[in-house]
Amino acid sequence: MPEKPNENLIKDITKKSEKESGADLEVSSSPELAHLSESIGAMQNFINHDKPVKFIQLLQIEEAVKKLTVNMGGWEFSIEELEKIPDFEKNAKIWKEISQGDCSNTDKLTFITPEIAEHFSHHQGALVLSGLTSLSDKAAKYLSHHQGGLDLSSLTSLSDQAAECLSHYQGILVLSGLTSLSDQVAEYFSRHQENLGLSGLTFISDQAAEYLSRHQGNLNLSGLTSLSDQAAEYFSRHQGALYLRRLTSLSDKAVEYLSRHQGDLDLSNPTSLSDQAAEYLSHHQGALALSGLTSLSDKAAEHLSQHEGDLSFNSLTSISNKVAEYLSRHQGLLLLNGLTSLSDKIAEHFSHHQGTLHLRGLTSLSNQAAAHLAKHKGKIYTGYDIKKQIEKLRK
Numbered sequence: 146m147p148e149k150p151n152e153n154l155i156k157d158i159t160k161k162s163e164k165e166s167g168a169d170l171e172v173s174s175s176p177e178l179a180h181l182s183e184s185i186g187a188m189q190n191f192i193n194h195d196k197p198v199k200f201i202q203l204l205q206i207e208e209a210v211k212k213l214t215v216n217m218g219g220w221e222f223s224i225e226e227l228e229k230i231p232d233f234e235k236n237a238k239i240w241k242e243i244s245q246g247d248c249s250n251t252d253k254l255t256f257i258t259p260e261i262a263e264h265f266s267h268h269q270g271a272l273v274l275s276g277l278t279s280l281s282d283k284a285a286k287y288l289s290h291h292q293g294g295l296d297l298s299s300l301t302s303l304s305d306q307a308a309e310c311l312s313h314y315q316g317i318l319v320l321s322g323l324t325s326l327s328d329q330v331a332e333y334f335s336r337h338q339e340n341l342g343l344s345g346l347t348f349i350s351d352q353a354a355e356y357l358s359r360h361q362g363n364l365n366l367s368g369l370t371s372l373s374d375q376a377a378e379y380f381s382r383h384q385g386a387l388y389l390r391r392l393t394s395l396s397d398k399a400v401e402y403l404s405r406h407q408g409d410l411d412l413s414n415p416t417s418l419s420d421q422a423a424e425y426l427s428h429h430q431g432a433l434a435l436s437g438l439t440s441l442s443d444k445a446a447e448h449l450s451q452h453e454g455d456l457s458f459n460s461l462t463s464i465s466n467k468v469a470e471y472l473s474r475h476q477g478l479l480l481l482n483g484l485t486s487l488s489d490k491i492a493e494h495f496s497h498h499q500g501t502l503h504l505r506g507l508t509s510l511s512n513q514a515a516a517h518l519a520k521h522k523g524k525i526y527t528g529y530d531i532k533k534q535i536e537k538l539r540k
Contacts, residue, residue: 226258230256231255231256231278232255232256235253235255236254236255236256236257239251239253239254240254240261243261243264244264248268248272251265251272251273251274252273252274252275252276252296253276254274254276254277255276255277255278256277256278256279257274257277257280257284258284259281259283259284259287261284262283262284262285262286262287262288263287265287265288265291266287266288266289266290266291267291268291268293269293270293270294271293271294271295271296271317272288272291272293272294272295272296273296274288274295274296274297275296275297275298275299275319276299277297277299277300278299278300278301279300279302280297280300280303280307281307282304282306282307282310284307285303285306285307285308285310285311286310288310288311288314289310289311289313289314291314291316292315292316293316294316294317294319295311295314295316295317295318295319296319297311297318297319297320297322298319298320298321298322298342299322300320300322300323301322301323301324302323303320303323303330305327305329305330305333308329308330308333308334309333311333311334311337312333312334312335312336312337313336313337314337314339315338315339316339317339317340317341317342318337318339318340318341318342319342320341320342320343320345321342321343321344321345321365321368322345323343323345323346324345324346324347324368325346325348326343326346326349326353327353328350328352328353328356331349331350331352331353331354331356331357332356334356334357334360335356335357335358335359335360336360337360337362338360338361338362339362340362340363340364340365340385341360341362341363341364341365342365343357343364343365343366343368344365344366344367344368344388345368346366346368346369347368347369347370348369348370348371349366349369349372349376351373351375351376351379354372354373354375354376354379354380355379357379357380357383358379358380358381358382358383359382359383360383360385361384361385362385363385363386363387363388363409364383364385364386364387364388365388366387366388366389367388367389367390367391367411368391369389369391369392370391370392370393371392371393371394372389372392372395372399373399374396374398374399374402377395377398377399377400377402377403378402380402380403380406381402381403381404381405381406382406383406383408384407384408385408386408386409386410386411386431386432387403387406387408387409387410387411388411389403389410389411389412389414390411390412390413390414390434391414392412392414392415393414393415394415395412395415395422397419397421397422397425400422400425400426401422401425403426403429404425404426404427404428404429405428405429406429406431407430407431408430408431409431409432409433409434409454410429410431410432410433410434411434412433412434412435412437413434413435413436413437413457414437415435415437415438416437416438416439416440416460417438417439417440418435418438418441418445419445420442420444420445420448422445423442423444423445423446423448423449424448426448426449426452427448427449427450427451427452428452429452429454430453430454431454432454432455432456432457432478433449433452433454433455433456433457434457435449435456435457435458436457436458436459436460436480437460438458438460438461439460439461439462440461441458441461441464441468442468443465443467443468443471446464446467446468446471446472447471449471449472449475450471450472450473450474450475451474451475452475452477453476453477454477455477455478455479455480456472456475456477456478456479456480457480458479458480458481458483459480459481459482459483460483461481461483461484462483462484462485463484464481464484464491466488466490466491466494469490469491469494469495470494472494472495472498473494473495473496473497473498474497474498475498475500476499476500477500477501478500478501478503479498479500479501479502479503480503481502481503481504481506482503482504482505482506483506484504484506484507485506485507485508485509486507486508486509486510487504487507487510487514487518488514489511489513489514489517491514492510492513492514492515492517492518493517495517495518495521496517496518496519496520496521498521498523499522499523500523501523501524501525501526502521502523502524502525502526503525503526504525504526504527504531505526505527505528507527507528507531508528509531510531510534510535512534512538515531515534515535515538516538518535519535519536519538519539
């Protein structure tokens with residue numbers, strides 16, 4: 146029996162899809178399929194009776210094809226939707242894996258439908274969707290119900306509606322691909338109560354800073370290269386760790402505001418610090434990272450020695466005896482991993498330090514210096530050879 150024209154068309158559609166995607170596609174039985182069959186049958190009748198086919202009939206068939214429903218890996222798509230999916234072959238393969246319970250390649254997805262997002266809302270554990278370049282509002286709503294950590298680090302834009310949905314997400318949320326943030330979106334994210342990664346932002350308005358200061362949880366804004374005094378005042382109210390790792394400079398006034406922040410504070414990029422700024426930071430409560438500093442004055446070291454919390458100076462390659470004396474008075478974790486050598490006098494100062502001491506950059510140490518460090522009562526972290534040298538003297 147000869148095949149009907151509509152059957153030929155359906156086979157052509159499915160063969161093309163399978164060839165392009167490498168996935169198993171099936172055209173689902175639906176009213177749209179029945180309508181297409183009727184339209185093709187009507188056109189075939191015109192042809193059989195040698196009547197001209199009207200242009201409107203061709204348009205109707207085209208529209209009917211777009212509305213056909215295709216089943217792929219357990220999810221339904223219209224032909225029109227399939228045409229809009231980027232990297233369809235790769236995504237279709239991963240969707241099929243997901244439908245079979247294999248979520249090992251979620252980080253390679255560049256597109257998800259609301260149906261797949263709904264499936265992910267039930268996923269147990271962290272969900273890495275770091276390849277997604279777009280996210281519909283409906284998909285965002287489903288993902289907001291997932292718990293366990295969500296990585297959407299390749300999204301470069303987000304609608305207000307999608308942002309509002311994700312603000313309700315209960316878990317770590319990584320959106321480091323966003324390069325700008327409207328005040329409205331910032332207001333939505335102020336409601337999020339977990340760690341929030343926005344390290345792709347290079348600028349933030351004072352109004353957005355005020356909104357984000359209400360956020361409760363660690364806040365990563367390490368892409369910001371500048372911060373106004375007003376924004377710094379707002380962030381002084383933030384509750385949680387605050388990461389500002391790429392600020393090239395800060396006014397003393399901004400530092401004064403940030404010193405009032407209660408929680409870990411990462412200011413790892415500035416290479417210098419005024420004595421006044423150091424005095425302000427000495428009152429900060431929480432871990433303080435100043436790993437960009439390449440020099441430290443004696444007075445600044447004296448101020449910072451009074452800081453209560455971990456201190457990090459990993460870019461200092463050398464320090465004066467006086468700086469070492471002051472820093473040895475600090476109580477807590479002290480990181481000086483940029484130092485490659487220690488004089489005997491500096492080692493003697495550090496022997497009085499109370500807390501954990503990191504000196505992982507040391508490449509050599511005199512026996513006298515090692516003997517001084519062996520008297521240090523806390524933990525010392527160094528390279529393997531230096532560690533053995535100190536431990537031998539501790540016995």
